[in-house]
Amino acid sequence: MNGLATALFTLLRRDLILALRRRQDALVVLGFFVVVVSLFPLGVGPDPQLLRSMAPGVLWVSALLATMLSLERLFSDDFRDGSLEQILLAPQPLSLMVMSKILAHWLITGLPLVLISPLLGMQLNLDGTEILTLMAALLLGTPILSLVGAIGAALTLGLRGGGVLISLLILPLYVPALVLGAGAVDAVMYGSSAQAHLSLMAALLILTLLLAPWAIAAALRIMSD
Amino acid sequence: MAEQRVQWFKFASPPNFYDLAGRLAPWFGGLAAILFVVGLYVGFVLAPPDYQQGNSYRIMFIHVPTAWMSMFLYVLMAVYAAIGLIWRVKTAEVMAKAIAPTGALFTFLALWTGALWGKPTWGTYWVWDARLTSELILLFLYLGYMALHAAIEDRQRAANASAILALAGVVNVPIIYFSVVWWNTLHQGASITVTSAPTMETVMFSALMLMTFACWMYAIAVVLWRARLELLERERRAAWVLERMGEKA
Numbered sequence: 285m286n287g288l289a290t291a292l293f294t295l296l297r298r299d300l301i302l303a304l305r306r307r308q309d310a311l312v313v314l315g316f317f318v319v320v321v322s323l324f325p326l327g328v329g330p331d332p333q334l335l336r337s338m339a340p341g342v343l344w345v346s347a348l349l350a351t352m353l354s355l356e357r358l359f360s361d362d363f364r365d366g367s368l369e370q371i372l373l374a375p376q377p378l379s380l381m382v383m384s385k386i387l388a389h390w391l392i393t394g395l396p397l398v399l400i401s402p403l404l405g406m407q408l409n410l411d412g413t414e415i416l417t418l419m420a421a422l423l424l425g426t427p428i429l430s431l432v433g434a435i436g437a438a439l440t441l442g443l444r445g446g447g448v449l450i451s452l453l454i455l456p457l458y459v460p461a462l463v464l465g466a467g468a469v470d471a472v473m474y475g476s477s478a479q480a481h482l483s484l485m486a487a488l489l490i491l492t493l494l495l496a497p498w499a500i501a502a503a504l505r506i507m508s509d
Numbered sequence: 510m511a512e513q514r515v516q517w518f519k520f521a522s523p524p525n526f527y528d529l530a531g532r533l534a535p536w537f538g539g540l541a542a543i544l545f546v547v548g549l550y551v552g553f554v555l556a557p558p559d560y561q562q563g564n565s566y567r568i569m570f571i572h573v574p575t576a577w578m579s580m581f582l583y584v585l586m587a588v589y590a591a592i593g594l595i596w597r598v599k600t601a602e603v604m605a606k607a608i609a610p611t612g613a614l615f616t617f618l619a620l621w622t623g624a625l626w627g628k629p630t631w632g633t634y635w636v637w638d639a640r641l642t643s644e645l646i647l648l649f650l651y652l653g654y655m656a657l658h659a660a661i662e663d664r665q666r667a668a669n670a671s672a673i674l675a676l677a678g679v680v681n682v683p684i685i686y687f688s689v690v691w692w693n694t695l696h697q698g699a700s701i702t703v704t705s706a707p708t709m710e711t712v713m714f715s716a717l718m719l720m721t722f723a724c725w726m727y728a729i730a731v732v733l734w735r736a737r738l739e740l741l742e743r744e745r746r747a748a749w750v751l752e753r754m755g756e757k758a
Contacts, residue, residue, distance in 0.1 A: 435674075439673060440660070445660070449656060452652065456646045457677065459688060459689065460684045460688040463692040467691070
């Protein structure tokens with residue numbers, strides 16, 4: 285039991301150290317998020333009311349795209365340098381080891397999106413409670429994006445053009461998170477409570493936490509044997 | 510009881526499946542052709558015009574069966590994929606792969622006929638109605654499955670990987686459907702309901718049933734044919750393939 289905790293923690297620490305050494309990877313994802321959100325006003329015009337009503341959708345779709353961008357490297361670096369093989373051979377259950385990697389991925393790419401979202405929300409004229417709801421929804425939703433996205437990353441491991449393929453495989457599966465996340469902010473905007481959306485999002489997170497690690501572990505075994 | 514089981518497993522072996530599918534597929538194909546002709550005759554000639562929609566409702570006889578098939582086939586594909594993944598049944602893997610293009614075709618037809626039906630009834634080709642939207646996402650799921658299958662060169666690995674994708678998709682389909690329904694009611698208020706159709710006449714109902722069976726027969730015939738070809742390609746070095754190909758050459 286103790287060995288398991290050590291292994292999980294070591295893997296998490298290793299991924300975080302690697303990310304700190306190569307900061308640009310995480311920063312590029314964050315920069316992409318900011319740039320995409322900033323392009324929308326240029327495309328649809330600066331009308332504050334229009335921007336405000338579009339804001340939840342714009343922020344969520346941009347968050348989905350930014351997450352997609354980071355997924356390709358989730359397993360591919362480890363696959364190339366052989367450390368994925370070591371993880372597969374380790375006596376610890378693969379589905380738990382995978383959770384460690386996904387937690388690291390979320391800390392590196394998901395959490396920064398949550399933290400910078402208030403700034404972008406203000407740019408798009410959201411007010412205080414709406415921004416808080418947006419953050420709560422992103423906080424619950426970005427782990428879902430990492431978990432489901434990891435299935436796609438594992439299934440396209442070692443394939444040519446894997447990055448483009450991931451988006452075709454995974455974006456349809458992101459629909460529930462998008463609907464609930466943007467819906468939560470919409471609900472607050474139209475004067476009702478976001479509680480239902482956030483509860484359902486939390487339920488979805490729990491369901492994904494339960495099922496995704498098995499699928500990821502199975503996909504990794506298939507694609508790396 | 511035990512004997513019956515042996516009978517079933519017999520057809521899971523590629524050569525037996527190949528022979529059986531070859532014998533059955535033409536029958537299903539012929540049945541599909543007859544049912545299509547009869548169904549279209551009943552639907553387009555015998556059935557009276559609708560008192561509200563006139564003649565435009567007749568596209569329902571194509572639209573509704575294809576929409577049903579698109580959903581059934583996805584579930585069926587996931588079931589075959591699961592059987593292939595869990596029990597390593599090669600014919601099940603082949604069947605899952607063979608179903609995908611037919612399912613995508615039906616999904617596309619359902620969307621296309623839905624758009625054509627929408628123009629005269631709702632005045633627009635496309636509305637972001639919950640059913641249309643989830644059907645569109647279903648099409649993306651089919652395309653993703655086929656793209657992943659095509660991207661992996663090793664056939665065994667392709668079958669296993671896309672089986673996982675099909676299973677992830679089938680878990681998600683109800684969640685997607687309900688989230689889209691909810692999204693729709695939230696954004697559009699009361700939207701067009703396709704469900705509250707007036708009670709159907711017997712002629713219309715029988716045309717619909719005939720067309721549904723025709724679609725089933727067509728799907729079975731085409732899937733069996735495609736599965737046979739896929740088996741030949743996968744097993745091209747196996748003795749049974751050489752034996753059968755040698756006979757024909």
